[in-house]
Amino acid sequence: MPEPLTFTSDALVQSVFRDHYALDAEKLESLYSKSKRHQWNAELDVDWSAYEPGADILERSRDFLSRLACVAELPADVQARLFREAATFTLSQVLHGEQAALMVCGQLVNVVPDLDGKLAAAVQVMDEARHVEVFARYLDKVGRRYPIDPDLQAIVAQILAETDWEAKCVGMQVILESVALGFFRAGTELAREPVLASFIGNVHEDEARHVAYGVLTLEDRIPNLSDAARRRLEDLAYDSVLRIAGRGGKPSFTTQFAALANAGIDVAAFLPKLLAEVSDPAGLDLDGIEDPMTRTVLPNLVRVGLVPERLLLGYRAQGWRIDLATGAVEDLHTWHPDTRAARAELAASGRTIARPA
Ligand SMILES: [Fe+2]
Ligand SMILES: [Fe+2]
Incomplete structure (x- = not known):
């Protein structure tokens, strides 16, 4: 057995104790009270014996891979293994994200100042x-777990190392959890394997x-921050979106290529075909493919006031047209003429997609 991957964060969070026990009923109702009433038990409330080893884990048509000709031409048994491995990769990253959420929330208990927040x-x-x-129990049933992707690890390490609770809250609750929420929301229609389908709705809630x-x-909180503190959070949000969405020229989550090899695909022969198709994706039919950035993350960032005018060009260069007046977020994708024009505009003034302002 190889040593499990271990990484540490030396962040010192400030622990705040207050002799102040007035509870804000309205705020509590939004999470604490509801959570107390909706606890469920992953051990006893899930019928683990219903697991179907041969079933598809996720609905194939909702996976981007299903839209590629180079996948459609694979033999049926290889396709079945590929979709299974891709789903296992995704659920593994969900599991690692859940551990990160557990750790960041542990820090938040200390660092948020008010009792409702604690x-x-x-x-x-x-x-x-x-x-x-x-998810750990589920992946045990599946029989494989992929390691944490380096990009996800870097984001998690950064959130853990932040000292302000506002930055932790943006990174974890508004960005990573919104990505997860997008996945779980689709998950209720997406899950095909019966055990996964039976609990994914509970996780979504x-x-x-x-x-x-x-x-x-x-x-x-954000309207009460200093300009410098708010600017820092705006930049943090922008950088995290760029890294997770992978629209800066480098694919997000490169380690998912390991799923191809585990499906029994000759990666050296397959990868050039796949890259040729995705490098000219204008003809791909992406109807029905959920993008959590467009549906959840960016609208939430707009709502909390962390998408400023000065970063709109950068977001458009990533492929999103954001209207601050209405809060509407439109996915132009990376190959749209407006996206290309935004990239050219950045380049003309010596800026890059990573440093847009
Ligand atoms: Fe979670
Ligand atoms: Fe969560």
Whole structure:
């Protein structure tokens, strides 16, 4: 057995104790009270014996791979293995993200100053422990788990090392959890294997509360920050979106190529075909493919006030047209003429997609 990957964060968070026990009923209702009423047990409430080893894990047509000719021409048994491995890769990253959420929430119990925030974080710690348990048990059934992707690891390490609770809350509750929420929301229609289908809706409900709490808390807090502190959070959000969405020229989550090899595909022969198709994707039919950035993450960032005018060109160069007046977020994709024009405009003034302002 190889040594499990271990990484550490030396961040010292400031622990705040207050002799102040007035509870804000309205704020509590949004997460703490609901969470107390909606606890479920990953060990006893899931019928683990219903697991179907040969079933598709996720609905194939919702996977980007299903839109590629180089996948359609593979033999049926190889395709079945490929979609299975791709789903296993995704669920492995979900599991690692759940461990990160557990750890960040543990820090939030200490670092958020008000009691409502501490209680909300505490009950979220329990939710995240349950999510770690349910996905770890599930991947045991599947029989494979992929390591954490280096890009996800870098984002997690950064969130853990942040000292301000606002930065942790943006990174974890508004960005990473919104990505997860997008996945779980699709998940109720997406899950094909019966055991996964039986619990994914419960995880979705928990995550929806976490994201809602993060958004409500930050909506209150961000207008009261200094200009410098708000600017820092705006940049942090922009950088995280660029890294997770992989629209800066480098694919996000490069380690998912390991899933190809595990499906029994000759990667050296397959990869050039795949890259040729995705490098000219204008003809691809992406109807029905969920993009959590467009649907969840960016609208939430707009709502809490972390998408400033000065970064709109950069977001358009990433492929999103954002209207701050209405909050509308439109996915232009990376090959749209407006996206290309935004990239050219950045280049003409010596800026890059990574340093757009
Ligand atoms: Fe979670
Ligand atoms: Fe969560």
